[in-house]
Amino acid sequence: MTVSGEFKGETGPTLNDAPENNIRIVQVSGLVKWFDVGRGYGFIIPDNGMQDVLLHLSCLKRDGFDAPLEGTRIICEAVARQKGYQCLRVLTVDSSTAINPVERRPRTHTNVTPSSAWIRAKVKWFNRARGFGFASEGEGAPDIFIHMETLRKTAIADLLPDTWIYVRFGDGPKGKMAAEVRLSLEGGPAHTQ
Template sequence: MRVEEAVQVGTPAEEVIVRGTVKWFDPVRGYGFMVPASGEGADILVHFTVVRDIGRRTLPEGATLTCEVIARDRGRQAKRITDIDLSTAIGPDPETAAARAADRVNPQAMIAAAGEYEDVSVKWFNRLKGYGFVVRIGRDEDIFVHMETVRRAGLVELLPGQLLRARVAPGHKGPLAVVIEAPVGTEAPSA
C-alpha cells in the first residue's frame, strides 16, 4: 500500500449539516430515519447512540432534527444531533408521557401522611379534565383533588360551593385531598 492510499483510507468522511423530520424511530431496534428538508437527498439513518448522546432513548415521529451527517458505504448517517424541536412531532412523545406519568402522585399512597378530616368547599371541578380544587372553609389556599379520589368517595361530580370533608396531605406541588366525603346529613350527587 502506498502512503497516499493510507492517507485516503484514514481521512474522515465529509460532514454536512442537514435539517429534517423524523420519519420513524424504533427504540427496540435501536435506529430510525429522518427525511431531509427540501429534498436534500435520501433518508438519513439515526442510530440510538446519537439519540442517547442528547439524553433521550427515542424520537417521536415528525420531530425536527438538525444533524451533522456523514456518508457511509450503505448511505448517509447522523453523526450527531445538534438541535431537536419536539413541537413539530405529529404523535405523542413517549419520553414526555413517561415523565408526566412518573410525576403523578397516587393519593391512596399518601393517606398515612394526611391530616384528620376537615371541612372544605369545592372551588371548581372539571370532570373532563379529571381534577379540580377545593379550599378550606375561610381560607384561600387551593387543594388539588383528582377524579379518582372523587370516584372512591362514590361521587359523580363536584359542584362549585359544595361542602365536603377532606383529608389533606402535603404533595410536591402543594396540598392534595387524598380522601373526600360528603358531610353527614347532606346529600351529594352519587354514583
C-alpha cells in the first residue's frame, strides 16, 4: 500500500520519507478513549488489547469525519511510529456508542496526600476505560483504590490483574486511595504506554 505524502507524524517526517518496506500498517478497531478538539488529537483504545492509538483531527477531517466523542467506535489503519501507533486513515466512525457530554459524569478525582510508606500490592483489577481499579496488600487487608489520573502522573497506561506494584496511599473519601504508583521490579511487568 502506498502511503500519502500529506500525512505527517506527530514529531517526524512524512511517511514517504521512510523506506516503504519498513512501514507496517495494521487495521485497528476500538473505542475513542478521549478526544480534545482544542489540542487536535485524542486516543483510541483498541479492541485487541494493543497500546492506545494516537488519532489526529487532521486525519479525521481529511477522511471526511468530524471530531469524535468519547466512546465512539472507530475502525482505522494505523502505523507504528517512534512513540507508538498512530492513525493513518480513518475507515469508519460509529457514534452510536458515544458518550454525549451532557450524559458524561463529571470527573471527580480526589487527590490524597500519601500517609503510608511504599508498600507492595497486587493489582486485583483495573479498567482503563472506566478510569480506575483496585490493588490489595493481601488477604484481609482493605483494597486500595487506584485512579487513572494517579497512573498518568508516572506515565503508566494500564495495570494488568495479578501484577505486583508499589503504592503509597492516603485516606480517601471511601477508604485507602493510591497517591503514587510505581511498577514493581518483581512479579511481572505492568503494561505501559
